[in-house]
Amino acid sequence: MYHAARGWLPHLLDELGDRDRLDGELVTVLGQRRPARWTRNIWTKPLIIDFESVGEAARKLKDIQRNWAPCPARLHRRSALIAERLPSLPVKPKPFPFVVPETPMGAFTLLDEGRMLASPTCTSPFANGEFEFEEDHEGPPSRAYRKLWEALVLSGKMPAPGERCLDAGASPGGWTWAIAGLGAEVVAVDRADLEPRIATLPNVKVIRHDAFTLAPADLGPVDWLFSDVICYPPALYAWIEKWLASGLARNFICTIKMQGAEFDGETTQRFEAIPGSRVLHLWHNRHELTWIKVDGDRGLGSAEMPLDGSAGKGG
Ligand SMILES: C[S@@+](CC[C@H](N)C(=O)[O-])C[C@H]1O[C@@H](n2cnc3c(N)ncnc32)[C@H](O)[C@@H]1O
Structure with missing residues (x-):
């Protein structure tokens, strides 16, 4: 499951070719992972979870792991109600430099009232691939x-x-x-x-x-x-x-x-x-x-660290 880079869904769709499902900016492709760069996040272990109530949905997610980012394409209110019952995620701008924690960041989206697609691990360590730095508005001459x-x-x-x-x-x-x-x-x-x-x-x-x-x-x-x-x-x-x-x-x-x-x-x-x-x-x-x-690259943000130069060749 691929979450398109902000504003670049058309590029992602071109890269992926055939797709099985499109929910907002979430593109589902069944089978082998495909090369995709125009993403803000890739859901690496997607699974379907059925539930009868908002409480049960939150409980099932928490039983798997702690960090879950809601990524609603529909049923926004119900997604928010589930998210309210989950541990809160860090939202404050980050100082530079900071060390990205090892803990996984998951994501979920509702497919209907009683069914969601969720992935306990994703390529981005940040909720839906998004984060901000504490900015310096005086020192640098550009925001690049x-x-x-x-x-x-x-x-x-x-x-x-x-x-x-x-x-x-x-x-x-x-x-x-x-x-x-x-x-x-x-x-x-x-x-x-x-x-x-x-x-x-x-x-x-x-x-x-x-x-x-x-x-x-x-x-x-x-x-x-x-x-x-x-x-x-x-x-x-x-x-x-x-x-x-x-x-x-x-x-x-x-x-x-x-x-x-x-x-x-x-x-x-x-x-x-x-x-x-x-x-x-x-x-x-x-x-x-x-x-x-970069020598010793931690590889954060990518599905795999292709030390053999095989990046983008599938999987
Ligand atoms: C996006 S700006 C760089 C912004 C910069 N990294 C910053 O943080 O302020 C791109 C720069 O590339 C420079 N540039 C374009 N072609 C170049 C070349 N062949 N050699 C050197 N600089 C070039 C432009 O003059 C421009 O200043």
């Missing part, structure tokens, strides 16, 4: 830093103080602000200027240049390569291939930005085929996906 924070939290790894990081497509400086805030050294590359207060941070060096015409050897070894460059996905892929071949970068987090209304599935598959990496749609992503290749 939230998707970088999300990728770091899901991978469970952060740039450490003193590590050397390349931030490509850095202007106006949201990601650079976030990386510099962790104490790492940032080389920020963009054709446009960064905001002066970010460009002049002591651990930030700015190179005003086309990132793609700088060879890895021009920039030297980096512990982390970040890219939020607006470009066609194949241009990003070609550049990343050079970095992989050079062996000069260890960890990568890159936004694959879709152009126009299209989803470039072919290039997405190429990224997924890079061993030890994965592609997913983050809650803070827009019309874009995030490619993550």
Whole structure:
């Protein structure tokens, strides 16, 4: 069962092909799991639960495990009554960084008055894939830093103080602000200027240049390569291939930005085929996906951590 990424149900339906059921933004496909990136959450163990009363529904869910997010496509009032009888879920914005707990997050939706579809485990550790950070409204010059924070939290790894990081497509400086805030050294590359207060941070060096015409050897070894460059996905892929071949970068987090209304599935598959990496749609992503290749990635948010490069090839 697939819960579509906010606003991207059409892309998810294209990815899944035939489907057995559509309830709001919930798409049911019977049988083998299919490659799907335009999701906010995938229900990994869906089961049908029959019940006679709201109380019985809540009891049956609690008997399985603690955390359940209601995901109503119909019978909203009845779903809310069941949810009221369940332990409350954390709703407060989260500070950065935070460690995602191991406890599973389930989800349920009512099919009719006495029957629900429920999954005790899901790919997202957050209720219906949704969460907010405590935002900093003063420091960063854009809100783009939230998707970088999300990728770091899901991978469970952060740039450490003193590590050397390349931030490509850095202007106006949201990601650079976030990386510099962790104490790492940032080389920020963009054709446009960064905001002066970010460009002049002591651990930030700015190179005003086309990132793609700088060879890895021009920039030297980096512990982390970040890219939020607006470009066609194949241009990003070609550049990343050079970095992989050079062996000069260890960890990568890159936004694959879709152009126009299209989803470039072919290039997405190429990224997924890079061993030890994965592609997913983050809650803070827009019309874009995030490619993550991080040593020791916790793999949160994905159905499996494809260390053999088999991501998206079924299951
Ligand atoms: C979405 S913005 C980046 C926002 C940034 N990550 C932040 O947090 O503030 C995309 C940036 O990519 C830059 N860009 C586009 N093509 C580029 C290229 N070939 N080389 C370097 N930067 C490029 C644009 O100038 C723009 O500043």
